[in-house]
Amino acid sequence: MAATQVVRSEWTKIRSVASTVWTLSLAVVVTIALGMLISALSRSEFDSMSTRDRLSFDPTFISFAGMSLGQLAMIVFGVLVVSNEYSTGMIRASLAAVPKRGTFLFSKLAVATALALVVSMATSLAAFFLGQAMLGEHKASIGDEGVLRAVIGGGLYMTLIALFSMGVAAMLRSPMLSLGILMPFFFLISNILGNVDATKKVGRFLPDQAGSKIMQVVPPLGDDTPYGPWGGLGIMALWVAAAxxxxxxxxxxxxxx
Amino acid sequence: MIELEGLTKRYGEKVAVDDLTFTVRPGIVTGFLGPNGAGKSTTMRMILGLDHPTAGDVRIDGTRYDRLEDPLTCIGALLEAKGVHPGRSAYNHLLCLAQSNGIQPRRVHEVLDAVGLTAVARKKAKGFSLGMGQRLGIAAALLGDPRILMFDEPVNGLDPEGIHWIRTLMKSLATQGRTVFVSSHLMSEMALTADHLVVIGQGRLLADTSMAEFIERNSRSYVRVRSPQRELLLDVLHQGGITAVAGGDGALEVDGSKAEYIGELAARHQLVLHELSPQQASLEEAFMQLTAESVEYHAHTGTPVPPQQWGDGWKRG
Structure with missing residues (x-):
């Protein structure tokens, strides 16, 4: 059994269900639209900001603000790609056809991740350029130091979120259970743990808190994060590997x- | 050929499949019979490598399932009707299975045609009836043109025409020299299709025999005789060299004799008969007798145990 056969099969699976299209398009639209909205708001607020806030004003990071919501659609994509097999009973046909379970899982992940990567990179680029257009005179340029890294990093971040969700769904099998844990975790819990002083030291090692560091170009004042942008993405990658x-x-x- | 060797599956304390050893041979339809919950589906899942056996071993043409190169071209299985993503079309469902085993897409059209689903090939599976789902499952089993086919309760949910179709299909597959292994909880269904019979109850092997032998051994024909002069009748029968055993209801059962002969014998001795009827034990009865002790959930017959009065335990305590 050649892995290329299984990859081709998984591509047929992923392109033949509607959930792929709607989850990914939702991720694109929400990330870009919300990023543009927040960029436009930031531009109009800039003049009333304190000096402190102006010093740490990060136009690149602001244009990625939509990812906080857009990543939820990426999570749904990742969860459904894997847990669909279980909720529909298709897993039995799939594993009877491909009894080498490692080949089965990693072919599936490879196809879904490649698709997520293409969509995420395009989204990140679009969110950056459209966001900067909204920021007017406060905008950053792709040639500025660290900006290209942040844009590419934004695409990698979204891809890793999807991949992490696939790993969690492979463990939990149930789509409802996986979403019920991942959605509130990434939308609320992780943000609270990463921003409340008492838990900050631990919270910033959570996958999304660490991974989103890569999209920052101007660190906040008094930032004492013990890892850099790639270090943060590395921490996130470790979480993904574990899942x-x-x-x-x-x-x-x-x-x- | 499918060979099971001491196959066992335990879920904690509960034994679902208990030391099964038998061989499913090519060229015939082998029926896999047992009451609900006997472990048929678990056994079939273990044959496909889906469930891991607690002990024992299964070989498909001498090879372990997970070592098969493109398994669908070797063994095809129908496990249950609705193992399909409801949002995926019948064509794409079969296509992804075909691609994973290097089967040509042309073959997808062939099997869709064979099961009569060509007209709805591009329709999403969620609109399919139980019967259509069953046909799609059979199409998936046939996809790799395998030498071995396995069907778990294939007639479930099919209309009479569909049932007839699948019986014919199974027989023709066996005639082509393929191994056909089909499970059912209905003896009557097996009597029509199977050449060989494997019976299990509570996970244990109860019989592994040819259908002809099973029928011969179990379809006992006897004559039921009832008389108010039971003792006299017994004497007369004994003198005539006929052995009678006591049946239910004070009746006597005489194996392998003609009712006419017993009637004439009784008339000669002027005995009154209240009943004289030839009987045929059905295969269904034979099957039920065979599995009686191993049926997991009995329907209660006879007088129910009187319910305990509330507070009885307290009074006694």
Whole structure:
């Protein structure tokens, strides 16, 4: 059994269900639109900002503000790609066709991740340029130091969020359970843990808190984060690796139910 | 050929499949019979490598399932009707399975045609009836033109025409020299299709026999005789060299004799008969007898245990 056969099969699976199109387009639209809106608001607020806020004004990061919501659609995409197999019972046909479970899982992840990467990169680029257009005279340029890294990083961040969700869904199997944990975690809990002083030291090692560092060009004043932009993305990648490993081990061990 | 060797599956304390050893041979339809919950589906899932056995081993043409190169071209299975993504079309469902095993897309059209789903090939599976879902499952089983086919309760949800179709299909697949393994909880269904029979109850092997042998051994024909002069009748029968055993209701059962002969014998001795009827034990009865002890959930027959009065325990305590 060649892995290329399985990759082709997984591509057929992913392109033949409607959820792929609507989750990914929602991620694109929400990320870009919300980024543009917040960029436009920031421009009009700039004059009334304190000096302190002006010093740490980060036009690049502001144009990615839509990702806080857009990533939720990416999570849904990642969860559904994997958990659909279980909720529909298709997993039995899939594993009977591809009994090598590692080949099955990693072909699926490869196809979904490649698609997520293309969409995320395009989204990140569009969010940046459209956001900067909204920022007017306060805008950053792609040639500025660290900006290109932040734009590429934004695409990688969204892709890793999707991949993390796939790993979690591979462990939990149920779409409802996976979404019920991931959505509130990334939308609320992680933000609270990463911003409240008491939990900040631990909270900033959470996958999204660490990973989003890569989209920052101007660090906030008094920033004492112990890792840099790539370090943060590395921490996020470790979380993703752990989720995928967990998913793989459980898939290998469990009966296909 | 499918070979099971001491196959066992335990879920905690509960034994679902208990040390099954048997072989499913090519060229015939082998029926896999057992009451609901006997472990048929679990066994079939273990054959496909979906569930891991607690002990024992399954070989598909001598190879472990997960070592098969493109398994769909070797063994095709229908597990249940609705193992399909409801938003995916029948064509794409089969296409993704075909691609994973390097099967040509042309073959997808062939099997859709074979099961009569060509007209709805591009329709989403969520609109399919149970029967159509079953046909799609059978199409998936046939996809790789495999030498071995396995069907779990294939007639479930099919209309009479569909049932007839699948019986014919299974027989023709076996005639082509393929191994056909089909499960059912209905003896009557098996009697029509199977050449060989494997019966299990509570996960244990109860019978592994040819259908002909099973029928011969179990379809007992006897004569039921009832008389108010039971003792006299017994004597007369004994003198005539006929052995009678006590049946229910004070009746006597005589194996392998003609009712006419017993009637004439009784008339000669002027005995009154209240009943004289030839009986045929059905295969269904034979099956039920075989599995009686192993049926997990009995329907209660006879007088129910009188319910305990509320507070009885307290009074006694």
């Amino acid at each position: 995928l490993l967990g998913g793989y081990v459980l898939l290998k061990r469990r009966d296909a139910q």
